[in-house]
Amino acid sequence: MSAQTIGFIGLGIMGLPMARNLIDAGHDVVGHNRSSDPTAELVAYGGEDGGSPAGVAERSDVVLLCLPDSPDVENIVLGEGNEANPVIDGVSEGMTVIDHSTISPTVAEAVADRLAKEGVSMLDAPISGGEQGAIDGTLSIMVGGEESTLEAHREVLEAMGETVTHCGPSGAGQTTKACNQIVVSAQMVGVSEALVFAEKAGADLEAVVDAISGGAAGCWTLDNRAPNMITGDFDPGFFAEYQYKDLRIATAAGEEFGAPIPQTSVAHELYKTMVENDMGRDDNSGVMQVLELMAGTEARIDD
Known part of the structure; x- marks a missing residue:
């Protein structure tokens, strides 16, 4: 080089x-x-x-x-x-x-x-x-x-x-990144929903993560974030407030181009809730905390 x-x-x-x-x-x-x-x-x-x-x-x-x-x-x-x-x-x-x-x-x-x-x-x-x-x-x-x-x-x-x-x-890299963030937010919210659901149902959270990571639900969030999520470790690898900013870009672009993005719009509101509740400097996987507030419980194991 x-x-x-x-x-x-x-x-x-x-x-x-x-x-x-x-x-x-x-x-x-x-x-x-x-x-x-x-x-x-x-x-x-x-x-x-x-x-x-x-x-x-x-x-x-x-x-x-x-x-x-x-x-x-x-x-x-x-x-x-x-x-x-x-x-x-x-x-x-x-x-x-x-x-x-x-x-x-x-x-x-x-x-x-x-x-x-x-x-x-x-x-x-x-x-x-x-x-x-x-x-x-x-x-x-x-x-x-x-x-x-x-x-x-x-x-x-x-x-x-x-x-x-x-x-x-020019601009195509940013369009591709918006696509990336649409999928990332879907993973974060989906994994959070699954873990809170498992907690409410009385399941073993570690067993749930291990079991579904190896099947069709396997994804980056399960591999790299779920183990920390169930211990309440939301130290940032990517700030939630940046995820919210990226979703603002994605939803605005969806409006501009006439693309339906209903799932992304829900994720946008959940990350907005994080920012408005002083969680914006948490990791973007911390969106699980919003779902925990809605459920009245915390999906945690003893670390």
């Missing part, structure tokens, strides 16, 4: 381990985060502090983003907010911006169009796999944009992800 200087903006629960994997792959990484502690952690690991979004862009061959929501991307990249030194002020013609955030497909297209006027290409490349996938470098990366741009940067993405898939033109 030819080493490049990679800019990384957004060193949160996903971004920081992704940036570390880039350093491990031999790249120089220049980082920036709104709060200073994650940037200090990156510097301690061997990265550099870019000082601002524009500062990161000025010192990088390619800029990666991992930000919470559409307005954050518009602000950090284009300065459409309170960011005084956005990425666009530091880019040069021929550069590429790769956005790993989960945002609206239409916003992804608009930001790409604006950067194109500066001679800068953009890939929308949202990710799936949670914190552990980011740590292990096994993320699934869904890419929208020019395929030639993806191929030029595939080695960079493969330092962070196990599966890198070109999904179509």
Whole structure:
């Protein structure tokens, strides 16, 4: 792999381990985060502090983003907010911006169009796999944009992800991520319903998880989250408030495109309930707590 200087903006629960994997792959990484502690952690690991979004862009061959929501991307990249030194002020013609955030497909297209006027290409490349996938470098990366741009940067993405898939033109990566979150939320809610039901029926929760994991109900949530759910461990791998944000994007896109998404609409309301009840910083599997409140019980085993 030819080493490049990679800019990384957004060193949160996903971004920081992704940036570390880039350093491990031999790249120089220049980082920036709104709060200073994650940037200090990156510097301690061997990265550099870019000082601002524009500062990161000025010192990088390619800029990666991992930000919470559409307005954050518009602000950090284009300065459409309170960011005084956005990425666009530091880019040069021929550069590429790769956005790993989960945002609206239409916003992804608009930001790409604006950067194109500066001679800068953009890939929308949202990710799936949670914190552990980011740590292990096994993320699934869904890419929208020019395929030639993806191929030029595939080695960079493969330092962070196990599966890198070109999904179509600009915005297609975000559409694919919305599909991903529709399925993820269905798993989380379905497993939660099953466990609360099992508790109410007096079943052995560990036996239920073991039994159904090996059959047609087997899924990522049963394998990776159910053992923690039944002990009440909702330490975040992916914040519930981010799941809620992603479902807002999915339901809005469903309305825009005329796609019926009744199950996703129910999940949207359950995650909204989590956020409104101060559970937004719990793991997204913590949606089980809402169903427990509805049932008047907790589906737990002794840890």
